[in-house]
Amino acid sequence: MAKEPVRVLVTGAAGQIGYALVPMIARGVMLGPDQPVILHMLDIPPAAEALNGVKMELVDAAFPLLKGVVATTDVVEACTGVNIAIMVGGFPRKEGMERKDVMSKNVSIYKSQASALEKHAAANCKVVVVANPANTNALILKEFAPSIPEKNVTCLTRLDHNRALGQISEKLNVQVCDVKNVIIWGNHSSTQYPDVNHATVKTPAGEKPVRELVADDEWLNGEFITTVQQRGAAIIKARKLSSALSAASAACDHIHDWVLGTPEGTWVSMGVYSDGSYNVPAGLIYSFPVTCRNGEWSIVQGLHIDEFSRKKLDLTAQELSEEKALAYSCLT
Numbered sequence: 001m002a003k004e005p006v007r008v009l010v011t012g013a014a015g016q017i018g019y020a021l022v023p024m025i026a027r028g029v030m031l032g033p034d035q036p037v038i039l040h041m042l043d044i045p046p047a048a049e050a051l052n053g054v055k056m057e058l059v060d061a062a063f064p065l066l067k068g069v070v071a072t073t074d075v076v077e078a079c080t081g082v083n084i085a086i087m088v089g090g091f092p093r094k095e096g097m098e099r100k101d102v103m104s105k106n107v108s109i110y111k112s113q114a115s116a117l118e119k120h121a122a123a124n125c126k127v128v129v130v131a132n133p134a135n136t137n138a139l140i141l142k143e144f145a146p147s148i149p150e151k152n153v154t155c156l157t158r159l160d161h162n163r164a165l166g167q168i169s170e171k172l173n174v175q176v177c178d179v180k181n182v183i184i185w186g187n188h189s190s191t192q193y194p195d196v197n198h199a200t201v202k203t204p205a206g207e208k209p210v211r212e213l214v215a216d217d218e219w220l221n222g223e224f225i226t227t228v229q230q231r232g233a234a235i236i237k238a239r240k241l242s243s244a245l246s247a248a249s250a251a252c253d254h255i256h257d258w259v260l261g262t263p264e265g266t267w268v269s270m271g272v273y274s275d276g277s278y279n280v281p282a283g284l285i286y287s288f289p290v291t292c293r294n295g296e297w298s299i300v301q302g303l304h305i306d307e308f309s310r311k312k313l314d315l316t317a318q319e320l321s322e323e324k325a326l327a328y329s330c331l332t
Ligand SMILES: NC(=O)c1ccc[n+]([C@@H]2O[C@H](COP(=O)([O-])OP(=O)(O)OC[C@H]3O[C@@H](n4cnc5c(N)ncnc54)[C@H](O)[C@@H]3O)[C@@H](O)[C@H]2O)c1
Pocket: 011, 012, 013, 014, 015, 016, 017, 018, 042, 043, 044, 047, 088, 089, 090, 091, 092, 093, 109, 129, 130, 131, 132, 133, 134, 156, 157, 159, 160, 188, 242, 243, 244, 247
């Protein structure tokens, strides 16, 4: 029997991530090749015409899984009945801007959209915030939508996770699908800590630790980390626009694994509400290694954190605490 369609909201759908993301969702990349979808696309009135153009292209693409499109500038209409919300709408970082610069513009959007989601989304709606500052926007959304379970509000750090996999695969000249269990700790910002201490590579002789195969701690503790931390800025410098196709693909990976589960023995990185695991302060949206089963994520427990890593986990937590305070000051 055919499955019931899932309603997926994409905010900021007339923007560049939206343009890359909606066809991926309509093709089944996010929820699987047998899952029909109804797309809800929200943007603001100045982008209404462009949004309608995206809707026209979705119709023209004749995606078999796409059972309907709602394209609107009305936040209530956009949020009504949605099962999954991908929050991309907001003001993007431009060359030379720090994420903090976009904070005041974006947190007020997330406060108001929190109320609309809380009132109108389907029960158990899963939310991922993509728009920067992603962790803090997600925190504001969670706090202003108290009836949405806190486990349902997350932010995207899968792009950073995938960037780390990509760097290791290039360094070792191996397939990216053979590298697993890197971790992004903390903020989707330049203080994030990409950690390879538990990462492995599938080789003909079995799974081997990344550290052993790379055999270059200076690179792993230096250039590798800064390359991943600075990759968003490098893309902005090269394209004069922030990353879009990789961000859209990562958003699909995030929801795919959350809904359909992570493969046995593999974890992924998600920005989730901290419960104090790994001595990360509770009450922040912080990126952790997680496994997913039956539509629920759980933080991977018991990983050894050495002194080098500890400092980096604390530094990015510190930045998130400061962002949280700044966000609240922007809202008052
Ligand atoms: N977390 C990540 O990994 C990651 C990666 C790349 C980009 N980003 C962030 O994603 C966001 C979107 O990037 P983009 O390149 O698509 O930007 P964009 O400017 O091309 O698109 C943003 C869209 O949001 C719309 N918008 C603005 N305010 C809105 C509101 N209140 N409601 C609904 N829509 C609204 C704009 O009209 C625009 O169409 C930015 O904040 C960017 O920094 C995050």
